[in-house]
Amino acid sequence: MGTKFNIDRKPVPDEEINSHKDFGELIKTFKKQSIEKARSDTNFLKNKKITYTAIIAGATVLCTVTYFSVFKSKETKQTTYDKITTIPLQTNAQNSKSNKAFIVPPISKLNVPYQKFKLKSEHGATLKTQSNSKIIVPKNAFVNKKGENIIGDVEIQFREFHDQADIIASGIPMKYDSAGIQSHLESAGMIDIKGYQNNEPVFINPKKQITVELQSTQIADKFNMYALDTVAKNWTYLHRDNSLKGQKPLNGRADSVAFVNVNENAKTKTLQKQIDAIPPKIEIEKIVYSKKINQLPKANEPTKPSKAIEGRPKFQLDVNAKEFPELATFNNMVFEVGSENKNYNSKLSEITWSSAEISEGPQKGKNYLLTLKLRDRIEKLFVYPALTGKYFDNAIKTYDIKYIEYKNVLAKRVVDEKRLKEEFEKKQTEYLAEQKKLNDDLIKERIKIRQEEEQQLANQFKSIGNQQRVTRIFQVSNFGIYNSDCPNSMPKGEVLNPVYLVNGTTPLLNLSYSFLICANKNLVYNLNTNEPLRFNPNEKYSLCIIANGKTYMCDHETFANNTSNKQNKISLKEISSDIDNVVDFKKALGI
Amino acid sequence: MEFSPRYHHTADMLQTEQHLIEAAKQNPEHFGPLYDKYYKQIFGYVYQRMDCKDTAFDLTSQVFLKALTNIEKYEYKGVPFASWLYRIAHSEVMQSFRTRKNLRTVNADISDLRNICEEVEQEYMEEYKSILMTVIKDLPEDDLQLVELRFFEKRQFKEIAEILNLTETNAKVKLYRILDRVKKTLTKSNKNGN
Numbered sequence: 072m073g074t075k076f077n078i079d080r081k082p083v084p085d086e087e088i089n090s091h092k093d094f095g096e097l098i099k100t101f102k103k104q105s106i107e108k109a110r111s112d113t114n115f116l117k118n119k120k121i122t123y124t125a126i127i128a129g130a131t132v133l134c135t136v137t138y139f140s141v142f143k144s145k146e147t148k149q150t151t152y153d154k155i156t157t158i159p160l161q162t163n164a165q166n167s168k169s170n171k172a173f174i175v176p177p178i179s180k181l182n183v184p185y186q187k188f189k190l191k192s193e194h195g196a197t198l199k200t201q202s203n204s205k206i207i208v209p210k211n212a213f214v215n216k217k218g219e220n221i222i223g224d225v226e227i228q229f230r231e232f233h234d235q236a237d238i239i240a241s242g243i244p245m246k247y248d249s250a251g252i253q254s255h256l257e258s259a260g261m262i263d264i265k266g267y268q269n270n271e272p273v274f275i276n277p278k279k280q281i282t283v284e285l286q287s288t289q290i291a292d293k294f295n296m297y298a299l300d301t302v303a304k305n306w307t308y309l310h311r312d313n314s315l316k317g318q319k320p321l322n323g324r325a326d327s328v329a330f331v332n333v334n335e336n337a338k339t340k341t342l343q344k345q346i347d348a349i350p351p352k353i354e355i356e357k358i359v360y361s362k363k364i365n366q367l368p369k370a371n372e373p374t375k376p377s378k379a380i381e382g383r384p385k386f387q388l389d390v391n392a393k394e395f396p397e398l399a400t401f402n403n404m405v406f407e408v409g410s411e412n413k414n415y416n417s418k419l420s421e422i423t424w425s426s427a428e429i430s431e432g433p434q435k436g437k438n439y440l441l442t443l444k445l446r447d448r449i450e451k452l453f454v455y456p457a458l459t460g461k462y463f464d465n466a467i468k469t470y471d472i473k474y475i476e477y478k479n480v481l482a483k484r485v486v487d488e489k490r491l492k493e494e495f496e497k498k499q500t501e502y503l504a505e506q507k508k509l510n511d512d513l514i515k516e517r518i519k520i521r522q523e524e525e526q527q528l529a530n531q532f533k534s535i536g537n538q539q540r541v542t543r544i545f546q547v548s549n550f551g552i553y554n555s556d557c558p559n560s561m562p563k564g565e566v567l568n569p570v571y572l573v574n575g576t577t578p579l580l581n582l583s584y585s586f587l588i589c590a591n592k593n594l595v596y597n598l599n600t601n602e603p604l605r606f607n608p609n610e611k612y613s614l615c616i617i618a619n620g621k622t623y624m625c626d627h628e629t630f631a632n633n634t635s636n637k638q639n640k641i642s643l644k645e646i647s648s649d650i651d652n653v654v655d656f657k658k659a660l661g662i
Numbered sequence: 663m664e665f666s667p668r669y670h671h672t673a674d675m676l677q678t679e680q681h682l683i684e685a686a687k688q689n690p691e692h693f694g695p696l697y698d699k700y701y702k703q704i705f706g707y708v709y710q711r712m713d714c715k716d717t718a719f720d721l722t723s724q725v726f727l728k729a730l731t732n733i734e735k736y737e738y739k740g741v742p743f744a745s746w747l748y749r750i751a752h753s754e755v756m757q758s759f760r761t762r763k764n765l766r767t768v769n770a771d772i773s774d775l776r777n778i779c780e781e782v783e784q785e786y787m788e789e790y791k792s793i794l795m796t797v798i799k800d801l802p803e804d805d806l807q808l809v810e811l812r813f814f815e816k817r818q819f820k821e822i823a824e825i826l827n828l829t830e831t832n833a834k835v836k837l838y839r840i841l842d843r844v845k846k847t848l849t850k851s852n853k854n855g856n
Contacts, residue, residue: 074799074806075767078791083715085702089721094694100723101690101730156837172780216838218831272838277831302777303816523682549819549834 119325173301176242177584177617180651183241185228185263188337192268202231204542206264207282213273219655220276225268231285232261232394235588236657240616243299245595247306247558256297256306256556259289260543263552275548283545287555289593290315290541299552312555314544336520342513350505353499360495361549364488370481373473374436376401376466379457384408384420384440386454388427395429397436400655401469403462406441406454415452419443429454513594523652559594562587564607567639571616573623584617588660606634614641615660622646626661679743686733691732700747701726707751708788710815713767721758745824752807752825768798768806770814778813782845784852793851797844808837825850 077083104260176182188206190196195210206229213221232238238245238258262283266273275281293314297306335343367490374397379385385405392399408415424443432438432453443450458466543555571579582600589595598604606612614625623643625633633641646659679699685692704725709718728750736746758764775794779786798809804826811822823830 072764075765076795076799077713077767077769078795079771080769083705083709088702088705091705091722092698093723094697097697097723097726097730098690098693100727104727214831214835216842217836218835274831274834274838277829300816300818302781302812304816307818324856549830 080460111185114118153178162482169349172242173304174242176240177239178622178650178656179620180648181653183230183237185230185265186227188227189224190227192225192273198227198229200229200231202233202286204231204286205282205284207284209279209281212276212279213268213280214276215268215271215273218274218421221268222656223268223275225266225273228265228267229283230263230308232258232263233288234593234657234662235586236653236660236662237261238595239586239588239660240653240656243552244304244597245556246597247297247556249558252560254558254560255594255596256554257589257592258557259291259312259554259555259557259593260285260287261554261556262545264547265550272550275550277548281547283547283553285543285545285555286540287543288540290539291557294555295555296545297554297556298549299554301551306554306556309553312543314555315541333474336516337514339516339520342509342516346506346509346513348511349502353502356498356502360491363491367487367491368480369486370477370484372436372477373397373470374456375455375470375617376463377455378463379405379407379459384417385416385457386420386427388429390429390442395439398456400443400460400463401456401466404456405456406439409438409453413451414450419450419452420485443484450620490627522652561594562596562605562607562610563604564609565634565637567606567634567637569604569639569641571623571641571643573643573645575640579616579618579623579643582616582618584615586615588613588615588662608634613661614643616643620649622650624660680738683733683736683738683743686730689735690730690733693726693733696743697726700744701786703744704747704751707748707815708755710769710810711755711764711767717758717762717764721754723750725754728754742824745821748825749827756803768795768810768814770798774814778809778841778844779848781813782841782848784845784848789851790848793847794844797847801840805836805840808833809840812837 114489120377145368178325186200188196188198190198190208192213193210193211195212197520198206200206206227208227211220213225215221216631230241232241232243238261241263243261243263245258247254247256262285264281264283292312296309296312298309300307385407387405390398398404421447422443424445426442426444428442428444430440430442432440438453438455441452441454443452457463545553545555547553571582573579585598585600585604587596587598587604587606590613613627614623614630616625618621623645625641625643629642646656650656650659679696682692682695686696697706701722705718705722708716708721708725712718712721725747729747733845736743759766772791775791776786778794779790784790796805803810807826808822811817811825812819817825819830819833822828823833828836
């Protein structure tokens, strides 16, 4: 039978579900079933235990009516159970209707960047982040999608969130739904951690945990640990944050910043690519150079003819000029048997050999190896080319001409080789200079990034300077987003239907986001832009509003002034659209 | 015994629930609070997989009857009572497809399909709707269960693992593989479409 697929089916109303709930009927059926089962047993009456059960079962049928009166009187308690179990499901369903992606940085140019670390999975590592937090990765902490242990380089991508600017920039929702009660999370520090091998996501080995020791300026011991479930679109309570147990807050600034890794930007990536492309270019030039050298005319030195020695045994042989070009010019050449051939005797000259082959001898161009064969007999002799009488004189004349030609070719080749070498070396030098320049630029760019990050960190942690700090410990069994938080209910007290005015004059419409920033707590309320503004007049707030692709803010003094006399006009200032990093964003928000 | 408060909010609530289970083991009458607490969830689970509402109500009653009959066998060994009920519900639902020839049904919202697209880093397009429906319908039962629990019922991996009697990592790995296949199908259809 096939499978049917329903889209957007109407949910069954709670009233209808509740109308089918009938515990009395369930108990009745259960007892009936118990009695029938007991009766079907042939030893029913003989078995004391079963008899006892049946008696109890019979008795409980009678008690059913009593149950109804007992449990109906506990209606409040039942409602409590329903609330606990059913409301979150409804809320999730409502959440899931949203067509927006769950985590969307509200300002397109702005986000909290990832720090990247590489480590060998089989070795593990302790990584130090830019804020001096630690990521402790045990040995063999990763498995692949098949659940197999991973060996080799794993890239950890990590980012941390410390204040309201980080929270707004990241777009990570801080709303928390607990049993239908909406609240916003006040953060004592949040992390986002992922792992990859060759761009493929990896998983944490179920037998291992990654420990993150996060530096935090929130020293209160009131926080819980939560993990963000991006599908259920809600935070999941994990446990109480007990990381402060036995820990005394430390005064002053965190230790000096230790950079393990430098984040790359588009420019450094391009530079690295250009640098990587240079060695292959040099290799290509080398190949072209070698080819050109090989194509140059070869200078083959002619062999100087030798005069035949009187009385020395000789062989007259036909020589393949292609095989031995150095002998090609000699007419009527003979091969003298060298005195080193102890195996030679005059009888060898009398035999008609079936084959006589010449090959190169140990002194190249001077002597040759003559191999004589007749059936199974093989004789090997070292022979020397030689000429007699007028043939020798003619050969000498030819040799002189050939030698001059050879010298000319050789001289030209030397010049050409030198020119080609210079050309190649020039190109190689140019490439190496380019590589050096690119390397310098890359180093400069990386230093710039590092300085910016240091500056960012310095700003990020400037508040730590004179504040106390603690280490919050996250035990990570799965990659994702974790938070040490405390839920805060929506602000109560005053209610306004605000009219936002840019620079006190131009009304601002079509709000995309409205963030109410708590000055005294690490807390940001992501407000519904269509609802009135609720706030506690005893708290200090500022506002960050995003509309029509622009970012506006209202500092806490203006907010306090504008709202003190219950007027509904709130003056906003536009934040520069050039801001593309959290440090400047923080400054602009006055955090 | 320690209880994990993972999706019951507090250890106290789990402890209370354990008392209710013990009481129900002693006397079936005391099963009432557990029945009230989980009725809607179990009906939701059953109806999620059925086309006919009345059949879903009947099966829900069956699930609780079975739970009550077997409650003596339930012991807290890390699997919460809710997951135990879901396992019974799953078995009943599957049984009904086999014996009563009830129609296996997948129920989802458009937003769930969008969520799947988001998870595989694809922007949702109207033409993906029918592709996703076909891909999901054609999944083997075990894979379909995973997709339903995670995307249509928005359950945490821990709970999914407990219901399906898997390790959490195994559930993740399996779902990742399914999503990988979905992604490939969508990418392919995108290429063919272009």
